[in-house]
Amino acid sequence: xxxxxxxxxxxxxxxxxxxxxxxxxxxxxxxxxxxxxxxxxxxxxxxxxxxxxxxxxxxxxxxxxxxxxxxxxxxxxxxxxxxxxxxxxxxxxxxxxxxxxxxxxxxxxxxxxxxxxxxxxxxxxxxxxxxxxxxxxxxxxxxxxxxxxxxxxxxxxxxxxxxxxxxxxxxxxxxxxxxxxxxxxxxxxxxxxxxxxxxxxx
Amino acid sequence: xxxxxxxxxxxxxxxxxxxxxxxxxxxxxxxxxxxxxxxxxxxxxxxxxxxxxxxxxxxxxxxxxxxxxxxxxxxxxxxxxxxxxxxxxxxxxxxxxxxxxxxxxxxxxxxxxxxxxxxxxxxxxxxxxxxxxxxxxxxxxxxxxxxxxxxxxxxxxxxxxxxxxxxxxxxxxxxxxxxxxxxxxxxxxxxxxxxxxxxxxxxxxxxxxxxxxxxxxxxxxxxxxxxxxxxxxxxxxxxxxxxxxxxxxxxxxxxxxxxxxxxxxxxxxxxxxxxxxxxxxxxxxxxxxxxxxxxxxxxxxxxxxxxxxxxxxxxxxxxxxxxxxxxxxxxxxxxxxxxxxxxxxxxxxxxxxxxxxxxxxxxxxxxxxxxxxxxxxxxxxxxxxxxxxxxxxxxxxxxxxxxxxxxxxxxxxxxxxxxxxxxxxxxxxxxxxxxxxxxxxxxxxxxxxxxxxxxxxxxxxxxxxxxxxxxxxxxxxxxxxxxxxxxxxxxxxxxxxxxxxxxxxxxxxxxxxxxxxxxxxxxxxxxxxxxxxxxxxxxxxxxxxxxxxxxxxxxxxxxxxxxxxxxxxxxxxxxxxxxxxxxxxxxxxxxxxxxxxxxxxxxxxxxxxxxxxxxxxxxxxxxxxxxxxxxxxxxxxxxxxxxxxxxxxxxxxxxxxxxxxxxxxxxxxxxx
Numbered sequence: 001x002x003x004x005x006x007x008x009x010x011x012x013x014x015x016x017x018x019x020x021x022x023x024x025x026x027x028x029x030x031x032x033x034x035x036x037x038x039x040x041x042x043x044x045x046x047x048x049x050x051x052x053x054x055x056x057x058x059x060x061x062x063x064x065x066x067x068x069x070x071x072x073x074x075x076x077x078x079x080x081x082x083x084x085x086x087x088x089x090x091x092x093x094x095x096x097x098x099x100x101x102x103x104x105x106x107x108x109x110x111x112x113x114x115x116x117x118x119x120x121x122x123x124x125x126x127x128x129x130x131x132x133x134x135x136x137x138x139x140x141x142x143x144x145x146x147x148x149x150x151x152x153x154x155x156x157x158x159x160x161x162x163x164x165x166x167x168x169x170x171x172x173x174x175x176x177x178x179x180x181x182x183x184x185x186x187x188x189x190x191x192x193x194x195x196x197x198x199x200x201x202x
Numbered sequence: 203x204x205x206x207x208x209x210x211x212x213x214x215x216x217x218x219x220x221x222x223x224x225x226x227x228x229x230x231x232x233x234x235x236x237x238x239x240x241x242x243x244x245x246x247x248x249x250x251x252x253x254x255x256x257x258x259x260x261x262x263x264x265x266x267x268x269x270x271x272x273x274x275x276x277x278x279x280x281x282x283x284x285x286x287x288x289x290x291x292x293x294x295x296x297x298x299x300x301x302x303x304x305x306x307x308x309x310x311x312x313x314x315x316x317x318x319x320x321x322x323x324x325x326x327x328x329x330x331x332x333x334x335x336x337x338x339x340x341x342x343x344x345x346x347x348x349x350x351x352x353x354x355x356x357x358x359x360x361x362x363x364x365x366x367x368x369x370x371x372x373x374x375x376x377x378x379x380x381x382x383x384x385x386x387x388x389x390x391x392x393x394x395x396x397x398x399x400x401x402x403x404x405x406x407x408x409x410x411x412x413x414x415x416x417x418x419x420x421x422x423x424x425x426x427x428x429x430x431x432x433x434x435x436x437x438x439x440x441x442x443x444x445x446x447x448x449x450x451x452x453x454x455x456x457x458x459x460x461x462x463x464x465x466x467x468x469x470x471x472x473x474x475x476x477x478x479x480x481x482x483x484x485x486x487x488x489x490x491x492x493x494x495x496x497x498x499x500x501x502x503x504x505x506x507x508x509x510x511x512x513x514x515x516x517x518x519x520x521x522x523x524x525x526x527x528x529x530x531x532x533x534x535x536x537x538x539x540x541x542x543x544x545x546x547x548x549x550x551x552x553x554x555x556x557x558x559x560x561x562x563x564x565x566x567x568x569x570x571x572x573x574x575x576x577x578x579x580x581x582x583x584x585x586x587x588x589x590x591x592x593x594x595x596x597x598x599x600x601x602x603x604x605x606x607x608x609x610x611x612x613x614x615x616x617x618x619x620x621x622x623x624x625x626x627x628x629x630x631x632x633x634x635x636x637x638x639x640x641x642x643x644x645x646x647x648x649x650x651x652x653x654x655x656x657x658x659x660x661x662x663x664x665x666x667x668x669x670x671x672x673x674x675x676x677x678x679x680x681x682x683x684x685x686x687x688x689x690x691x692x693x694x695x696x697x698x699x700x701x702x703x704x705x706x707x708x709x710x711x712x713x714x715x716x717x718x719x720x721x722x723x724x725x726x727x728x729x730x731x732x733x734x735x736x737x738x739x740x741x742x743x744x745x746x747x748x749x750x751x752x753x754x755x756x757x758x759x760x761x762x763x764x765x766x767x768x769x770x771x772x773x774x775x776x777x778x779x780x781x782x783x784x785x786x787x788x789x790x791x792x793x794x795x796x797x798x799x800x801x802x803x804x805x806x807x808x809x810x811x812x813x814x815x816x817x818x819x820x821x822x823x824x825x826x827x828x829x830x831x832x833x834x835x836x837x838x839x840x841x842x843x844x845x846x847x848x849x850x851x852x853x854x855x856x857x858x859x860x861x862x863x864x865x866x867x868x869x870x871x872x873x874x
Contacts, residue, residue, distance in 0.1 A: 016613065026216075029387060033216040040354075040467075041216075041387040050649065051657075051836055052615035064474075065353055067467035068386035071475060071579040073599030084610050095599050107836075107853070109613040110657045114834040115827060117611035128608050132600070142852060151852050 001036045001062055002169050008061040009168065010070045013158075014089045015081030016107045017052050024079075024155040025056035028162070031174050032060050042068025051110070053085055060168065077167060078133075079158050081141070082107050083125045090132045100133045101161045101202075102126075103154055105142035137161060139201045145194065153194040160198025172199070207253055207263070209392045217390040219357045219383040220245035223321055224253075226361025227291050228263060230317065231396030234283035236268040236276040238701065239730035240295030241330035242381040243323035247293050247742070248731060254743035264400060269733045269742045272668075272701040273298030274305050277320065281309055281374075284318035285418050286402035289365050296324045296335040297667060301702070303340065306374070310344045311420040311430055313372040313413050317365030320374055325381045326513040327576030332651060332665060334574070336515045337378050341491035345430055347437040348376040348491035349446065352466035354388035356488060360446060362393065367440065371433045372413045376491075380513065382576070383464045434492055441489035442496050451483025454504045457589060459484045461511040462518060465577045469511050472582045481590065493521050499529050502561060509585060510565030513577045519565040526561065564589055616657025619837035620798035620855035623650045623658065626722055626768040628833060628863070630691060631659040633778040641689030641782060643720075644678070646671035646703070648695035649729040649797075650722050657834060662693070669694065669702030672719055676706050679715030679788070689782035690717035697727040697735040699752055710788045711760050718781040719761070721752060721792045722768075728797040756790040768793040771862050798855050807856030809871040811837075813847050817868035820845040825865045833863055 013025050022043060029039045042057035059066040075093035080086035080102045090098070104122055111117035129136050139161075145153035163170035175195055179188045205215050206225050217225065223246055227235065237247040250267045266283075270276035273294040283290035294302065299322050306320070322340075325331040341348035349364055351357040357379065364375040408415025411425065420426055441447070450470075451458075459482060461469045466486040473482050485501045487493070502508065502522075510519035526532065564570040570585040571577075587594050617624040627650075634641040645651055645662030646669065654662040664674055675692035694703040699721055707719060726732040734740050739749040756763040762784075766773045774793060781789040796803050821827070829847050830840040837854035838847060847868070861869040 017615070018618070026387070029216050033214075033389065038389055039216055039387070042382060043385055050615045050618060050652065051613070053613045064470075065355075065388050065467065067471040067579060068382045068388075068464065069468065069578050071471060071583070074475075085613075087608060087610050096601075105852075108839065108850075109611055110616045110834050110836065111611050111614060113836060113838060113840065114656070114831045115840055116656075120608045120610060124608055146852070 005167050006076050008059050008066050010075045011058040011077045012075045012089050012093055013056045013079045014085045015054055017050055017054050019081045020152050020155040021054045021056045024159055025058050028159060029058055031170055031178055037062060038065050040066045040068055079162050081154055086129055094132050098133050100129055100136040101158060102138050103141040104138050105140050137202055144197055148190055148194050156191050156194035157198035160195035161201050164199040164202035211392050211394045214389050214391045216387050217354060218387045219354055221249060222354050222357035222390045223361045224249045226358040228395055229362045229393045230365040231289055231398035232291050233288035233400045234266045234280055234290040236270045236279040237293030238270055238273045238276055238298055239727045239733045240298055241730055242384040243293050243295045244730040251742045267742050271736055273302040277302040277305050284314040284316045286404045287316050288402055289317040291319050293321045296322060296337050299337050299340055307344055308420050309374055310346045311426050312418050314374050317368040318374045319364045319377055321377050323379045323384045329381050334514050338517045341376050345434055346373055346376055348378060350378050350463045350488060350490050352463055352486055354390050358390050371437055373433055380464055438492040441494035444489045446488025447494060447497050448486045452480055455483030456481045457507045457509055458501055458505040459509050459511055462487045462490050465511045468577055468579050468582055472579050495525050498522055498525060506561055508561055508563050511582055516566040519567055523563060614655055614657060618798050619835055619853045620857035622724055622768045622795035623722055625859045626793045627653045627658045627661045629771055629774040629778060631661050633775050637689055637782055639688055644671035644674045644692040646694040646698050648698055650693055650695060668698055669706055672703040673706035675717040676710035676715045679717040692717060693720045693722055696723040696737050700736045708759060716786055718789045723792050723794040724797040726800055732800055753792055761788045761790045763790040765792040765794055768795050769859050807874050809856040809858040810874055811849050811854055811856055812870050813849055814868050814870050815846055817866050818846045823866055828863055829860050833860060835860060
């Protein structure tokens with residue numbers, strides 16, 4: 001088993017209900033569990049997902065089973081499917097050494113759609129995220145995913161980007177093996193395309 | 203999924219807590235499982251349904267799995283199997299136990315035969331509930347044994363062992379899980395699957411008191427109750443040696459944490475993070491009712507400070523304090539007089555002038571841990587900082603003053619794009635506003651509970667338990683004689699209708715109450731993942747079965763009943779107006795339209811929706827942005843630059859409802 005950059009390594013995958021957090025966290029968790037790591041994934045689903053903020057805590061260790069909640073300010077990486085949700089996570093779990101991979105496509109909350117509240121500009125958000133992280137990457141994963149065929153692929157694009165950071169041993173071959181056990185060959189091809197496009201963003 | 207059936211003993215897999223429970227039940231060789239959907243418990247029956255013999259008869263176990271009409275019936279269905287000699291599982295979320303409680307109390311007294319386990323998933327912090335109800339008190343109230351798994355492995359192992367325990371005692375056994383375990387995933391090493399002899403036969407010819415051969419009933423009550431209590435004592439004795447109760451830490455810790463369930467992992471996390479392993483010991487209890495008293499007292503003797511980490515009520519905290527008060531650790535004349543057990547911080551000796559050993563108890567009762575809300579590492583950290591006098595601020599993060607982020611708007615949950623409930627509530631709200639007598643709507647349990655939020659136009663004015671909207675409306679509808687002339691509306695979903703809205707509807711009709719029941723029929727138990735219910739022509743595993751027609755049921759009861767499509771706003775509003783204008787009797791309006799996420803609708807669009815930029819005149823229209831400001835479907839955007847509405851093409855599902863609310867006809871539909 002390779003040594004982890006941090007043990008435990010605390011990853012947060014965040015976004016809005018319906019963007020597919022659970023698919024993403026499970027896939028990454030399965031890949032690392034297959035390598036022999038002890039993985040704990042903390043998440044909640046149900047009503048909280050109806051357009052609400054969602055967050056998966058993925059914790060990877062070579063030693064012990066960890067709690068499903070990362071202690072505050074102890075995350076190492078935030079993979080975010082929605083820019084404003086990145087800031088929400090940083091507020092509670094951020095620290096000076098944190099890294100961020102951020103999808104720049106906003107999903108407006110009901111309060112913004114109805115005009116009661118303002119959604120911050122991307123420039124403002126990006127600036128603040130950069131200040132609050134050691135390293136950060138920004139790209140429009142939703143547009144990339146739509147071009148591949150479905151906005152849901154944004155998940156896989158983000159996972160590819162995470163793999164490219166080298167923080168976790170998420171090899172493409174392992175990803176491919178994982179996909180083949182679950183999907184038909186045409187879906188595997190599309191998922192790999194998404195993974196590669198994400199990988200190229202880092 | 204296949205791992206649950208095909209995984210080999212000794213293999214380790216990443217499993218969701220609920221999947222681990224399923225594997226445990228399969229290893230125990232269950233034959234029958236029944237439940238009613240409710241977050242966070244739903245995946246257990248759902249997973250078993252997927253493993254049903256219907257899918258692959260050669261490879262799957264022969265289990266009868268049922269989504270029952272409600273939790274009480276689920277418990278009864280499972281109990282029948284146990285009576286007939288088959289191991290069985292009943293599954294529900296916490297409020298379901300309230301529904302099943304009447305039968306549970308009698309079942310605890312009558313006893314069971316083959317192993318019967320009740321899995322209950324609590325939701326501390328109300329992450330997906332409208333209460334944070336606590337099931338553990340039921341174990342005490344019903345006088346049945348209870349187990350609380352503390353991690354993923356134990357979720358499997360304890361579920362499996364619970365059946366053995368149930369058979370040793372002839373009692374139903376309660377296994378209590380929580381959202382953070384049921385919905386989290388971790389490593390589980392598999393055991394061996396059991397394929398039992400599944401022949402069912404109910405014996406009833408033996409002596410009345412013969413647990414295995416006689417009839418199964420609660421009388422003679424006193425004799426049965428005495429035997430129940432003796433079995434509970436036996437359970438406590440078995441628990442003394444249980445591998446599910448563990449201690450880790452120094453022999454005489456400065457502070458003893460007593461914890462259970464997922465709180466064990468939080469406790470370990472904090473002790474490790476702050477390197478307190480040489481000062482703090484953790485007693486993790488897995489068998490939490492009845493408490494294994496010797497195991498607990500032995501540990502109490504080694505320390506002067508105890509901290510209880512549990513959720514949500516101080517259940518173990520109170521039980522241990524009672525145990526301590528009655529133990530030989532409290533000398534004569536001291537019980538209840540000193541500060542032992544009082545939770546006074548920092549004190550370890552008696553205050554009555556006489557030196558004696560005492561224990562300071564910390565927890566919810568001493569307010570070192572908040573009474574409400576779920577546990578997390580931070581709550582434990584804060585308690586330890588106070589009790590052990592640690593330097594605060596070990597949490598790290600950003601330098602002081604640099605952590606402020608931008609003001610970011612909250613993300614209220616709301617109905618999905620294309621959700622029929624948005625259209626239904628839009629109409630209800632509109633009609634009640636037009637009527638102008640301050641009519642109101644009583645809510646119920648389902649996705650449509652979000653009708654209380656701005657995204658549902660804050661339509662719901664009461665919200666309680668399953669079926670209560672109709673019960674309350676039945677009561678409100680009788681208050682006319684006291685001068686109340688407000689129109690009364692109740693809503694309930696299709697699954698909720700069968701679960702518990704039928705009795706209040708019968709009550710209302712019989713007692714000549716006056717209100718309108720709007721049944722939001724979206725063709726499934728949508729909120730929890732489209733489990734079938736008696737109104738649908740398919741059963742739990744997809745077999746064709748008779749469906750019960752809601753409209754016919756309501757008509758047969760005697761209610762004036764109509765059905766229409768909530769996407770047809772005009773007809774819906776006209777029908778609603780007719781209903782509330784009729785001061786007499788109970789009217790039922792069934793608004794029928796499948797959930798936007800339902801398997802039959804997902805990835806299908808009725809219309810391509812566009813905003814005609816010429817016709818939309820924005821603020822100049824006088825519509826006051828009715829599409830985005832009022833209707834506020836997530837598929838709509840108010841473009842701050844062009845000051846016009848727009849369609850969010852990623853989110854819009856093409857239901858077309860917004861087109862009928864735009865007064866300028868600027869939202870244009872093209873049929874697909």
